[in-house]
Amino acid sequence: MSIKPSRAIMLSLLLLILPACGKQGAAPNEMKSDHHTTRVQVRDTNPAIVSGHHNVQNLQMEADNLANIAVKVPNVSRATVVINGAIAYVGITTTDRVHSKKQVANVREEVRKHVQAKIPRYQVRVSNDPRIFKRIQDIGDGLRSGTPINNYRIHINDLNDRMPGIRK
Structure with a gap:
């Protein structure tokens, strides 16, 4: 046969x-x-989706969404975000209308609250320091171009030191 x-x-x-x-x-x-x-056996599976794991591309989209949320806060002109594990590092620049340290602190806290309320699974850390903003932006650009997060471990550790979480 x-x-x-x-x-x-x-x-x-x-x-x-x-x-x-x-x-x-x-x-x-x-x-x-x-x-x-x-x-x-007929299956409809998408090999680009990794079930049960954070896909790097999806994580970058989520970071971009968090940045968009931060920019919507009054007196924020720019925002950049990097997510590492359960922490979202948010760098912001404020508008020219913000002058005093108290106003800056209020804007940072408003950003933290808005971002935390929209996506509560992350511990949100916010800074308006231009050097930290640049570092977060550089890390985000590197991640988007395919560099593994582990290559930025020293920078992430430095961000943890410079952007401590909220102490209760």
């Missing part, structure tokens, strides 16, 4: 094409030929 080469090629192509055309949750399909029946 042999299969003609043309049937073997068609069967192989069918086996390759059917999984891509299936619907999620569909029952296994049967393909019948003259000589035998083959069961094909």
Whole structure:
């Protein structure tokens, strides 16, 4: 009992094409030929999505969303965010209307509250220091270009020292 080469090629192509055309949750399909029946399991999975893990691309989108939330706070002109584990480091620049240290502290706290309220799973740390803003921006740019977060471990440790969490 042999299969003609043309049937073997068609069967192989069918086996390759059917999984891509299936619907999620569909029952296994049967393909019948003259000589035998083959069961094909049809799955609709996206290999770009990593279930149960933070995808680097998704993490960068979330960091961008946090920056957009921070910029919406009054008197914030720019914001940049890097997420490392459960901590979101937010660098901000304030508008020219903010002059006193008290006003700056109030803006930082408002940013922290807004970002924390929108995405509460992160501990939010905010700084308006231009050097810290630049460092967060540089780390974020590096991560977007594919550099692993572990290459920035020294910088992240420095951010932890310069941007301590809220003490209760």
